[in-house]
Amino acid sequence: MKKLFLNNLFFIFFTTFLFLSSTVFGLENYPTKDITIIVPFNAGGGIDISARTLVTELEKHFPDISFIVKNVTGASGTIGAEELYHSEPDGYTFMAAGNGFNVSTEMGIFKRKATDYDMVAQYTTSQVGLYVRADSPYKTYEDLIKAARENPSGVTMGIIPATINHYAVLAIEHENDVKFKQIIVGGDQSPQPELLSGRVDTYVVAVSQNTSYIDSGVFRCLGVFADERLESLPDVPTFKELGISENYQLTFGLWAPPETPLEILEVISEAIKKITEDAKFQNTMTAMGYLTSHIGPTEYQEVMNNSLRSIQELSSTIAVDSDSSSIDPYIGAYGVPNFILITIVFLLILKVFLTLKVKQQKLNIVLVDILKGRTLVFFLALVIYVIVFEILGFIISSSLFLIFTIIYLRKSNEKFEKKFYIQTIIASILFSVAVFIFFTQLAKITLPIGFLGI
DSSP: OHHHHHHHHHHHHHHHHHHHHHHHHHHHTOOOSOEEEEEOSOTTSHHHHHHHHHHHHHHHHSTTSOEEEEEOOOGGGHHHHHHHHTSOSSSSEEEEEETHHHHHHHTTSOSSOGGGSEEEEEEEEEOEEEEEETTOSOOSHHHHHHHHHHSTTOSEEEEOSSSHHHHHHHHHHHHHTOOOEEEEOOTTSOSHHHHHHTSSSEEEEEHHHHHHHHHTTSEEEEEEESSSOOTTOTTSOBTTTTTOOOOOOEEEEEEEOTTOOHHHHHHHHHHHHHHHTOHHHHHHHHHTTEEEEEEOHHHHHHHHHHHHHHHHHHIIIIIHHTTGGGOBSSOSTTHHHHHHHHHHHHHHHHHHHHHHHTTTTTOOOOTTOTTSHHHHHHHHHHHHHHHHHHHHBHHHHHHHHHHHHHHHHHHTTOOOOTHHHHHHHHHHHHHHHHHHHIIIIISOOOOOBOTTOO
C-alpha cells in the first residue's frame, strides 16, 4: 500500500515536472510561428500606419517568423477588440490599439474596459490637430471660432464618434462657447475625402493621418493638442497657447488577450523597447507625425486606467455642456449611397410585406411605371418620405409611410373593419423598429434620428 502511494506520488511529481518543463521550454523558444496583429480600424488610419511601421521592425527582431497585420473593422473598433478578447492567450495574436477605446467604453459603445485585456507595451503617441483645406477662408483658429460665433452651427465640423478626436472637438466648443454642426466622418472609412470634397469645413484628426496632405499643401493645420510645438509643424500653435490646457494626445500600443503569460508580454515589450530606441525608427515616426514612446506591460496598464478615469471626469463636464446630441449622424460622403442602399432594400422588404398583408388581392406594384394609378400614389408617398426622412427620423417616417401605403392600397380594393387600422399601425411601427435595429446594430449603417429622438 505504501509502495503504491509512493508510486502515485512520484507519478504526480514527474508529470508536473514535465508540464512545467515543457512550458518553460516553450517560452524560452517563443515565438515559434507567425504572429497576427489585429488592427481594429481601416487601413491608412493612424493606428494602422503606426502598426505597420512597427511590424516592419519587429520582423527584423524575429527573422524566423512573420507578423501579419489583419484589419478587422466595424463598430468603432469593437469588432476587432472582441476578436482579440476571444483569441487564445498564447502570444500569437495581439491588437494595435489606443486610448480612444476608453472613450468608447465611457460612451457605452464598447462593453469592455482596458482592464479586461493584458497590455503588452506602448510604442508611440500621436498629437491631434485641427485642419481645414488650404483654400479655406479660415486662415487661423481665431477666424474659425469667430465664424462659429457669428453663425451658430454654420461651420461644419467633421467628427469621428467615440474617439479622443471627438472629445477634442467638444473641448473646443466648451472653451469658446460655440456650436459647430457636427457631421460624422470616417468611421470605417478614411475621413480625408470629407474635407477634400468640402462636405465639412474642418475636422480634428491625428497629425499622423494628415502629414502627406500638409506636405503637399492641400490642408492647413490651425492648431495641435500638445504641450510644445511640433518639430514637423513649427509654425502651428498648440491649443495650450490658444487657451485649452487639456492635451488630447493619442497613445498607441499592443494589447493581448486576457491571461496571456507575463513572460510572453515581456518578450514582445523588450523588442518594442529596442525598436523605439533606434534613431532611424524615431526619425521615421517623427516624419509621419508620431513620437516614439515605450512603456512596459505594468506601466502601460496604469496609463490606460488613468486615461479612462480622466475621460470619465471630462464626460461629466465637457460632453454634457457641449450637447453631443447635436451631431448629425447621417449627412456625409457616405450618407447618399447608404440611403440609396437602404431605400432599395426597404422597397424589396416592403414588397414582401405588402404581398403578405394584401395577399388575396395579389397586388403587383411595378416600380418603374410611375404613371399608373396606385403606383403613382406610391411614389408620391415615397418622395414625401424622403423629404421628411431626416426631419422625423427613420422610425417615425417609415412607420407613417407604411401605414399610409398599406391603408391606401387595401382601401382601394375592399372595405375593412376599423380594427384593421390598429393592426396596421402596430405592425408598421414594429416593422420599422425591427428594420432600424437591423441596419444600426447588424449592418452598422447610421440612420437619422428625428427631433423626437427616435
